[in-house]
Amino acid sequence: MYKKMEILAMNRFDPYQSAALEPGVSQHVARRAASFGASSVLFYAQPIDMVRAHGAYMFDAGGRRYLDLYNNVASVGHSHPVVVEAVSRQLTVLNTHTRYLNEGIEAYAEELLNTFPDQLSNLVMTCTGSEANDLALRIAQSKTNAKGFIVTRAAYHGNTAAVAEISPSALRHRAPASHVKVIDAPDSRLASNRNCALHFERSVSAAIEELNGSGVGFCALIVDSIFSSDGIFSDPAGFLQIAVQKVQQANGLFIADEVQPGFGRTGDAMWGFMRHGVIPDIVTLGKPMGNGFPMGGVVTRPELLQKFCEETGYFDTFAGSPVAAAAGSAVLKVLKEEGLLENAATVGTYLKQGLMDLKERSPRVGDIRGVGLFIGLDLIDPANGSPDPNFAGLTINALKENCILIGAAGSFGHTLKIRPPLCFSKEDANVFLEALDMALALNDR
Amino acid sequence: MYKKMEILAMNRFDPYQSAALEPGVSQHVARRAASFGASSVLFYAQPIDMVRAHGAYMFDAGGRRYLDLYNNVASVGHSHPVVVEAVSRQLTVLNTHTRYLNEGIEAYAEELLNTFPDQLSNLVMTCTGSEANDLALRIAQSKTNAKGFIVTRAAYHGNTAAVAEISPSALRHRAPASHVKVIDAPDSRLASNRNCALHFERSVSAAIEELNGSGVGFCALIVDSIFSSDGIFSDPAGFLQIAVQKVQQANGLFIADEVQPGFGRTGDAMWGFMRHGVIPDIVTLGKPMGNGFPMGGVVTRPELLQKFCEETGYFDTFAGSPVAAAAGSAVLKVLKEEGLLENAATVGTYLKQGLMDLKERSPRVGDIRGVGLFIGLDLIDPANGSPDPNFAGLTINALKENCILIGAAGSFGHTLKIRPPLCFSKEDANVFLEALDMALALNDR
Numbered sequence: 021m022y023k024k025m026e027i028l029a030m031n032r033f034d035p036y037q038s039a040a041l042e043p044g045v046s047q048h049v050a051r052r053a054a055s056f057g058a059s060s061v062l063f064y065a066q067p068i069d070m071v072r073a074h075g076a077y078m079f080d081a082g083g084r085r086y087l088d089l090y091n092n093v094a095s096v097g098h099s100h101p102v103v104v105e106a107v108s109r110q111l112t113v114l115n116t117h118t119r120y121l122n123e124g125i126e127a128y129a130e131e132l133l134n135t136f137p138d139q140l141s142n143l144v145m146t147c148t149g150s151e152a153n154d155l156a157l158r159i160a161q162s163k164t165n166a167k168g169f170i171v172t173r174a175a176y177h178g179n180t181a182a183v184a185e186i187s188p189s190a191l192r193h194r195a196p197a198s199h200v201k202v203i204d205a206p207d208s209r210l211a212s213n214r215n216c217a218l219h220f221e222r223s224v225s226a227a228i229e230e231l232n233g234s235g236v237g238f239c240a241l242i243v244d245s246i247f248s249s250d251g252i253f254s255d256p257a258g259f260l261q262i263a264v265q266k267v268q269q270a271n272g273l274f275i276a277d278e279v280q281p282g283f284g285r286t287g288d289a290m291w292g293f294m295r296h297g298v299i300p301d302i303v304t305l306g307k308p309m310g311n312g313f314p315m316g317g318v319v320t321r322p323e324l325l326q327k328f329c330e331e332t333g334y335f336d337t338f339a340g341s342p343v344a345a346a347a348g349s350a351v352l353k354v355l356k357e358e359g360l361l362e363n364a365a366t367v368g369t370y371l372k373q374g375l376m377d378l379k380e381r382s383p384r385v386g387d388i389r390g391v392g393l394f395i396g397l398d399l400i401d402p403a404n405g406s407p408d409p410n411f412a413g414l415t416i417n418a419l420k421e422n423c424i425l426i427g428a429a430g431s432f433g434h435t436l437k438i439r440p441p442l443c444f445s446k447e448d449a450n451v452f453l454e455a456l457d458m459a460l461a462l463n464d465r
Numbered sequence: 466m467y468k469k470m471e472i473l474a475m476n477r478f479d480p481y482q483s484a485a486l487e488p489g490v491s492q493h494v495a496r497r498a499a500s501f502g503a504s505s506v507l508f509y510a511q512p513i514d515m516v517r518a519h520g521a522y523m524f525d526a527g528g529r530r531y532l533d534l535y536n537n538v539a540s541v542g543h544s545h546p547v548v549v550e551a552v553s554r555q556l557t558v559l560n561t562h563t564r565y566l567n568e569g570i571e572a573y574a575e576e577l578l579n580t581f582p583d584q585l586s587n588l589v590m591t592c593t594g595s596e597a598n599d600l601a602l603r604i605a606q607s608k609t610n611a612k613g614f615i616v617t618r619a620a621y622h623g624n625t626a627a628v629a630e631i632s633p634s635a636l637r638h639r640a641p642a643s644h645v646k647v648i649d650a651p652d653s654r655l656a657s658n659r660n661c662a663l664h665f666e667r668s669v670s671a672a673i674e675e676l677n678g679s680g681v682g683f684c685a686l687i688v689d690s691i692f693s694s695d696g697i698f699s700d701p702a703g704f705l706q707i708a709v710q711k712v713q714q715a716n717g718l719f720i721a722d723e724v725q726p727g728f729g730r731t732g733d734a735m736w737g738f739m740r741h742g743v744i745p746d747i748v749t750l751g752k753p754m755g756n757g758f759p760m761g762g763v764v765t766r767p768e769l770l771q772k773f774c775e776e777t778g779y780f781d782t783f784a785g786s787p788v789a790a791a792a793g794s795a796v797l798k799v800l801k802e803e804g805l806l807e808n809a810a811t812v813g814t815y816l817k818q819g820l821m822d823l824k825e826r827s828p829r830v831g832d833i834r835g836v837g838l839f840i841g842l843d844l845i846d847p848a849n850g851s852p853d854p855n856f857a858g859l860t861i862n863a864l865k866e867n868c869i870l871i872g873a874a875g876s877f878g879h880t881l882k883i884r885p886p887l888c889f890s891k892e893d894a895n896v897f898l899e900a901l902d903m904a905l906a907l908n909d910r
Contacts (some may be wrong), residue, residue, distance in 0.1 A: 048566045055574035056563075057587035057767045058774035063564040070565035072558050078565075091561060093782060099557055108553035112544055113517050115757035116536060118501075119508040120515035120523075121493045129500035142502035147592045147759045148783060154625045179781055180599045182626035190778045307782060312560035314592045314759040314783035322502040329503035333635045336624055337538060337752060338593060338759035 033062035044081070045069060063427075064420050073098030076441045076448050078425065087451055089440040090425040095283055095308030096354040097443040103311045106350035110343045118145070118340040128345040131352055133319065135290045137299050142325045144318040145340030149279035149306020150178030152316040155334065156242070156302045157182055159320060160273045162328040163301075166237025170227045171196075172205040174431040176249040177242065177277055178306075186242060189249050199236045201227035205243075205250035205431075206259050209387050209398075217259035224263045228270045240273040240301075245292030246281035251430030252389050252396030252437065254286070260296035273324075274298065279306035279316070280394070284355050284442060287365030287392025295391065310347035311354075315339065360442040364392040371395065371438070371449040378453060382460045384411065386434075395438040396429065409433035418459040424452055478507035489526070490514060508872075509865055518543030521886045521893050523870065532896055534885040535870040537839075540728055540753030541799040542888040548756045551795035555788045563590070563785040573790040576797055578764065580735045582744050587770045589763040590785030594724035594751020595623030597761040600779065601687070601747045602627055604765060605718045607773040608746075611682025615672045616641075617650040619876040621694040622687065622722055623751075631687060634694050644681045646672035650688075650695035650876075651704050654832050654843075662704035669708045673715045685718040685746075690737030691726035696875030697834050697841030697882065699731070705741035718769075719743065724751035724761070725839070729800050729887060732810030732837025740836065755792035756799075760784065805887040809837040816840065816883070816894040823898060827905045829856065831879075840883040841874065854878035863904040869897060 033049070041049060048069055052060050069081040075097040078086045088098070096103065110124070118125060129143045146152045161167055169186050171177070176189045184190045185197050196202055203223035206216045224241055231238040241263065247253040264274045281292030282305055293300050301324065306316040316339075328334070338344070355361065372388065372395055379385040386398035386405065399415060401408045412428045415436070419426055429437040440448065478494070486494060493514055497505050514526040520542040523531045533543070541548065555569070563570060574588050591597045606612055614631050616622070621634045629635045630642050641647055648668035651661045669686055676683040686708065692698040709719045726737030727750055738745050746769065751761040761784075773779070783789070800806065817833065817840055824830040831843035831850065844860060846853045857873045860881070864871050874882040885893065 045566065048568075048571065051571045051575070052566060054586070055571065055578055055588055058771040059587070059589045059779060061564055061780065062566065068565045070559060070561060070567055073561060078559075078561070093562070094560065099560070101557075104553070104556045107556060108549070111549045111552060111757075112546075114515060114523075115539065115544070116515060116518060116523070117538070119506055120513045121490065121497060121507065122515055123493075126493065126496045126500065130496070133500055141499070142504070143500055144504045148596070148781070150596070150781070151593070151625065158626055179779055180596065180625045180627065181603055184777060192776055192778060194776075312556075312783070312786065312788070314789075326503040331637055331639075332629060333637060334504060334624055335506065336593070336595070338757070341757065343757070344759075 033064055033067045041066065065417055068420070076444050084423060086420075086423045086425045087448055088425045089438050089452060090427045091441065092280060092285065092439045093307045093312050095285065095442050096311050096351055096358070096360060097441045100311055100354060102354050103313075103347060103350040106346040107313055107343055110346035113342070115341050115343045117337055122342050122345070124342040124345040124349070125340050128349045131349060132317070136303065136319055139299065139321050140303060140319050142320055142322045144325065144334070145344065146316040146318065146336050147314045147339050148178070149304060149316045150180050150183050151336065152279070152304040152306055152318050153177045153183045153242070153277060154180040155318050156275050156304050157186070157240075158332065159302060159318065159324050159328040160240040160275060162331055163324050164237070164239045164272060166231070166239040166272075167199045168201065168231035168236040168238050169199065170201045170203060170224060170231070170238075170241045172243060172247060172250050173202055174205070174250045175244065177244070198234070201230055203227050205247045206253050207251065208253055208255055208389060217256070217262055220259065221262040221266055225266055228266070228272065238270055238272045240275050241267045242275040242277060244277045244280055245296070246286065246390070246394055248280040248394070248437070249429055251432075251435045252394060254295065254389060254391040254394070257295045258297050260293070260298050264298040273301035275302045275304065276300035277304050279304060280439075283308040283351065284361040284364055285392055285394050285439065287361055287368050290361070309351065310344060311351050313344060313347035315344045315348060355442075358443065363444075364442050367444055367446055367449055368392040368395065370446050371453070374449060374453040378457055382457070384460045390438070393440055393442055393444055397436040397438065398430075399434050399436065407432035407434035412436060415459050418462055419455055422455045422459060424455045478509055478512045486511065510862055513865070521889050529868060531865075531868045531870050532893055533870045534883050534897060535872045536886065537725060537730065537884045538752045538757050540730065540887050541756050541796055541803070541805060542886045545756055545799060547799050548758075548792060548795040551791040552758055552788055555791035558787070560786050560788045562782055567787050567790070569787040569790040569794070570785050573794045576794060577762070581748070581764055584744065584766050585748060585764050587765055587767045589770065589779070590789065591761040591763065591781050592759045592784050593623070594749060594761045595625050595628050596781065597724070597749040597751055597763050598622045598628045598687070598722060599625040600763050601720050601749050602631070602685075603777065604747060604763065604769050604773045605685040605720060607776055608769050609682070609684045609717060611676070611684040611717070612644045613646065613676035613681040613683050614644065615646045615648060615669060615676070615683075615686045617688060617692060617695050618647050619650070619695045620689065622689070643679070646675055648672050650692045651698050652696065653698055653700055653834060662701070662707055665704065666708040666711055670711050673711070673717065683715055683717045685720050686712045687720040687722060689722045689725055690741070691731065691835070691839055693725040693839070693882070694874055696877075696880045697839060699740065699834060699836040699839070702740045703742055705738070705743050709743040718746035720747045720749065721745035722749050724749060725884075728753040728796065729806040729809055730837055730839050730884065732806055732813050735806070754796065755789060756796050758789060758792035760789045760793060800887075803888065808889075809887050812889055812891055812894055813837040813840065815891050816898070819894060819898040823902055823905075827902070829905045835883070838883075838885055838887055838889055842881040842883065843875075844879050844881060852877035852879035857881060860904050863907055864900055867900045867904060869900045
């Protein structure tokens, strides 16, 4: 259960080895540590001094250009001019809260809600995905009068006190609280595709019984609809259906955390839950929503929101500002005008095929999963096929030396997490495939 | 204890009276309700369709210009060109997370930390004041191995699940949880100035004993250092000292919530706690930090942060981005270059004197408190001097008709909360004083 932290640590700069740092970097790292102390987490054995980014590329202080397969916040592309211009223009005009009427936020809400099933017709704006999940938990508890949540083993849903409790991957050295039941993700590696759905449904049912039996009561199942932190599980499409039916039969709610899969990343739909033919009771949004402008949201049915608001005063100062609306509208516009869902589907399929071909050649490559521009690739020990997180760490650092940015995920920490900006091209895919091929060969010597 | 909500309701648009709305506004309100449902809260009997703002002024769709004495987020002035330009420029260059090195965020952290006492040398960036307080509570609990917090009766510290629990003014229809002890704010109206400090210290001591006695354990006293929601209590300077001493003697922590008083609003110092000659263990920042760009922060001692980070993985995706750094640096620059602390002190003193003069003429004006550009003015029933929240609501709506934006606060909901952008001028003060004089006379007929 605590493996996720190990992989983060592995891909993390180790301050106790800073003697080996280049001089410029060393000074930077010292300044960082002086101000941010223990909260500073840097990527890579040699951290990167990043100064610029555009499209799918980032540039360091030395002028090196990196192809970005890590950052899913700048989802329509780093520094996208349409988003930048919309935000910059609105900043000169008005940036205030939602207690005044404003055409911008009203139009954005309508446009965003149009991408959801009809019954999900209300939106609450927040500033982050964490705030969205924090609010979603309370809306669910208010509706069900129960406290208990079911989450997956390596899930991460955010950083507030309440949300960290339902994020097993954020809890170091301690077990989840009694109102949280942790179950296996629907891991397609562990069973046949048919059984993965069934296995998940059975785990959910057992957890519901436990929560109801213990007096905590079953409130909701919350999942990232592509199980990003658990290792990226997307197939077979529809595998969530029987579990969600069970949840709703048990008078619980289904919360789809779309912070990572949402806004078209899966290529086949705007929202990850759509791939499974289910309708959540609550959906939470974050990361790509403003392409880096801090914004998140909760989408739900009006009656759920009504009950919560009668019990608790909720207001989020910065959320839903005309500037957030401008950022959000620009993101929706670019997604549409540049055909980024189609691009995610086309380039994602091309990239996945390229990775399948690589698997044929490399005994280091294990299972490959995912859809659109969200792909997980397991790195394994060729001797016995077991997860090799150490090799994943070496590969991530080797790819960085070859100007590719990428990270890892999954319960075992051996899954390369491939989630570039959605403007990623086939040419970019070729660059990555070649670099990965080299990194695997290099580290295998 | 629940009066705060009543005053919000009073200054709030009532959707059940929408028949009286002007046609354009009515359509807006209907759209707002359709998308935001029960979460939509609008100010005023006739909500304002706001389209533009600059400096201390905001403009509605009909071209009316309002003088703003309400909004403390756009603290250096709405749409300030220096902040807008800094954010816009950085957006075209790089907007990413803190796991890469970046000169911008490192320089900002140093500049910000320089405004704090030496021992408060670490910063964690967040996206909101709520996230900052949510994190501060956990840092404090980690340090003390205790759970219990002491808060003031009408306090508001933010909107996450954990922070709402320590915000009595956000809890509708229910008492605080057992780990939260609610005490009276140091209300200078209730006792002599000397006794207000002593009374507060005694309340804190009693609450510490209760928490330790109940097994919850005393963790921290958290206060907004100018008691914004409680009714604005600033004097006598130093009144927090003996209570903070008691807290620290009891091995608890003192958390100063600077979300409202911070960044120079009190005119006499950058931070509200400085007025009282105390050094907090943890300081939280928010609202004015980016002049509307969503950002917050926690400032504390390295050893406190160290302990928390060993126990819990903490990362905030959008927080500490180069764009947040640009916004924050621009705010610090403008505060300095435009002498806004000095302006807050000078204009604040002038305004307070004007209000004192008004009190001489109007039996409706009760106690006047505050410092710099954060002033509370009680509106009372002339017959018996008792709080008159209904009259406050009438006055707020009357001032709005006269193009002045203002709100109310305090346990009794009868305190006009005067906190304009810090670029507020003596001329602006004169406009407000005249309008208030008229509103008081008008509503008194």
